[in-house]
Amino acid sequence: MPVNSFYIEKSTCSQCGICEAVCPALVIEKLDDGSIDFNSNNLDLCLGCGQCMAVCKTKSVFAKGMNYADDFFEITRADDFLSLLESRRSVRQFKHKPLCQEDLNKIINAISNVPHGDAHHNVEITILNSREKIMEGIPLMSEFFDKLGKWLHNPFMRRIIKKRKGEATLNTLKNHLLPRIEKGVYQNFSDDYDGITRGAYTLMIFHAPYDSEEHVEDAFIMVSYASIAAHALGIGATIVGLVPAALNKSPELRKIYEIPDKHNSVISLILGYPKYKYHRGIKRELKSVKIIS
Numbered sequence: 001m002p003v004n005s006f007y008i009e010k011s012t013c014s015q016c017g018i019c020e021a022v023c024p025a026l027v028i029e030k031l032d033d034g035s036i037d038f039n040s041n042n043l044d045l046c047l048g049c050g051q052c053m054a055v056c057k058t059k060s061v062f063a064k065g066m067n068y069a070d071d072f073f074e075i076t077r078a079d080d081f082l083s084l085l086e087s088r089r090s091v092r093q094f095k096h097k098p099l100c101q102e103d104l105n106k107i108i109n110a111i112s113n114v115p116h117g118d119a120h121h122n123v124e125i126t127i128l129n130s131r132e133k134i135m136e137g138i139p140l141m142s143e144f145f146d147k148l149g150k151w152l153h154n155p156f157m158r159r160i161i162k163k164r165k166g167e168a169t170l171n172t173l174k175n176h177l178l179p180r181i182e183k184g185v186y187q188n189f190s191d192d193y194d195g196i197t198r199g200a201y202t203l204m205i206f207h208a209p210y211d212s213e214e215h216v217e218d219a220f221i222m223v224s225y226a227s228i229a230a231h232a233l234g235i236g237a238t239i240v241g242l243v244p245a246a247l248n249k250s251p252e253l254r255k256i257y258e259i260p261d262k263h264n265s266v267i268s269l270i271l272g273y274p275k276y277k278y279h280r281g282i283k284r285e286l287k288s289v290k291i292i293s
């Protein structure tokens with residue numbers, strides 16, 4: 001990758017540090033002299049999500065070869081549903097307070113409108129609306145990802161994971177998760193921040209009995225509705241696959257988060273009042289769309 005794929009335009013950078021704060025992958029750092037730069041040791045972790053560029057007021061951040069003209073768009077309207085979809089971002093930096101009951105109720109009500117495969121839903125939602133409660137589980141999750149990192153280095157364990165979970169899951173674990181585990185993304189945590197729930201005060205977990213019909217599909221539709229409803233209310237959210245992965249392997253964690261033992265935790269959502277504003281939208285391309293008429 002060319003060196004200039006990642007750079008900060010120092011002449012215009014205000015050194016506000018928001019790009020560093022929103023980066024999900026520890027790719028950007030604030031140096032001792034207050035300046036902002038890319039961390040050359042972590043460039044391989046860059047997701048190419050464009051969040052650093054979308055929040056930069058002065059258009060001074062350049063990541064993974066992206067540019068403001070081709071890869072972003074100005075958010076001009078946010079009052080109709082399609083514009084709302086375009087302006088949604090995965091928000092990982094929150095104000096330090098849980099969601100108020102009224103906002104939670106509105107999101108719950110939005111989820112209740114999802115279409116579902118079976119005549120009735122089997123998916124249950126557990127909402128932890130307390131940073132303290134979420135924090136109780138963080139050391140266990142951190143420990144789990146540490147262990148997972150060790151398994152992924154062991155060829156025998158890799159074969160078992162492939163057999164039980166399939167090649168696609170093994171590839172995700174190897175290519176996406178392992179580099180982050182090795183860089184300690186999930187190892188360091190404090191009361192205010194952790195690399196798994198990102199310091200959120202609200203965590204929604206979607207789970208159902210292992211043998212219940214179509215619960216995986218239903219849970220993903222529900223979490224999508226929840227994240228869009230949150231955005232419509234000015235609430236930030238990010239879908240988090242790490243929490244269910246740990247929950248399904250740890251009875252202690254299930255006990256703390258009050259998830260029944262025979263339940264499959266499918267997906268989770270962190271939520272909160274966003275700390276920062278995104279100044280532009282990020283263009284996303286679909287892999288392939290074929291219209292046959």
Ligand SMILES: Cc1cc2nc3c(=O)[nH]c(=O)nc-3n(C[C@H](O)[C@H](O)[C@H](O)COP(=O)(O)O)c2cc1C
Binds near residue numbers: 051091243
């Ligand atoms: C199934 C699924 C699991 C995800 N898991 C995580 C996660 O564990 N942690 C995280 O920070 N983001 C997670 N994300 C969010 C993506 O990283 C995010 O969508 C991506 O960075 C694109 O950003 P955008 O939503 O702002 O376009 C997940 C997204 C999906 C769809």
